[in-house]
Amino acid sequence: MSTAGSEVRGAARRAARSPVMDMATRVGLACRGVLYGLVGAVAVQVGLGERSKEADKAGAIETLAELPFGSVLLWIMTVGFVALALWQATEAAFGGGEVIERVEAAARVAVYVLVIVTLVSVLTKGKASSDDEKSRDLTATLLDLPGGQVIVGAAGLGLVVLGAYWVRQGLTKGFWKELDRAGMPAPARAVMERLGVGGYVARGAVAALAGILVGRAAITFDPDKAGGIDTALREFAGTPAGPWLLVVVALGLLLFAAFCFGEARWRRA
Numbered sequence: 001m002s003t004a005g006s007e008v009r010g011a012a013r014r015a016a017r018s019p020v021m022d023m024a025t026r027v028g029l030a031c032r033g034v035l036y037g038l039v040g041a042v043a044v045q046v047g048l049g050e051r052s053k054e055a056d057k058a059g060a061i062e063t064l065a066e067l068p069f070g071s072v073l074l075w076i077m078t079v080g081f082v083a084l085a086l087w088q089a090t091e092a093a094f095g096g097g098e099v100i101e102r103v104e105a106a107a108r109v110a111v112y113v114l115v116i117v118t119l120v121s122v123l124t125k126g127k128a129s130s131d132d133e134k135s136r137d138l139t140a141t142l143l144d145l146p147g148g149q150v151i152v153g154a155a156g157l158g159l160v161v162l163g164a165y166w167v168r169q170g171l172t173k174g175f176w177k178e179l180d181r182a183g184m185p186a187p188a189r190a191v192m193e194r195l196g197v198g199g200y201v202a203r204g205a206v207a208a209l210a211g212i213l214v215g216r217a218a219i220t221f222d223p224d225k226a227g228g229i230d231t232a233l234r235e236f237a238g239t240p241a242g243p244w245l246l247v248v249v250a251l252g253l254l255l256f257a258a259f260c261f262g263e264a265r266w267r268r269a
Contacts, residue, residue: 202252
């Protein structure tokens with residue numbers, strides 16, 4: 001039985017690492033960079049006083065749809081994110097890493113599936129619900145379940161832990177294990193190190209604050225207290241540091257976007 005399981009795991013990992021899947025995954029990583037770049041750019045504008053735009057993945061996708069050949073771009077992104085979801089599902093189910101790494105892979109699958117749903121919605125309907133709406137709708141649904149407050153509170157805690165893990169990955173430079181460091185020129189290594197540190201810390205801070213918002217929704221039994229990336233980013237502007245903290249975090253997301261492009265080039269095969 002264990003031999004059969006090993007064969008299945010081996011076959012799944014070989015399929016995930018096939019040349020076609022490898023290329024599609026690299027395209028997906030570049031697409032992830034595009035999304036984070038757009039979210040970061042809008043967040044900078046929000047920090048500087050622009051209030052009308054949504055700094056989230058749905059807003060970024062709708063922005064792409066408005067470009068010439070926008071639908072072509074969105075189909076390419078759909079293929080890329082499907083590849084990312086399959087890759088991370090394989091890592092979550094058959095990967096040999098630490099438990100936290102497999103949990104992170106499973107969380108990424110959920111995020112990528114939501115992005116795929118948003119892409120398909122924009123392609124077929126021309127619009128999609130914002131990340132804030134999705135977060136609040138899901139929170140409301142969970143709160144209506146038996147033990148809903150505990151479930152939502154646990155989800156919020158999970159986001160905080162994931163955010164803290166990403167911050168740790170940035171500060172300890174744990175992102176190197178995903179990259180072909182030996183194959184990089186020295187200047188590229190120096191740039192990727194700075195992008196990884198700043199990008200992961202900013203990304204983790206946003207996730208942790210989103211988790212705090214979800215936790216607040218659980219405590220108050222009010223789904224409107226929850227929110228997605230846009231709400232979490234705007235919360236930074238409400239701190240004593242003011243809008244400039246939001247600008248700093250937004251610039252960190254731009255660093256992570258650039259890191260994604262570098263990862264697409266130098267991801268470990």
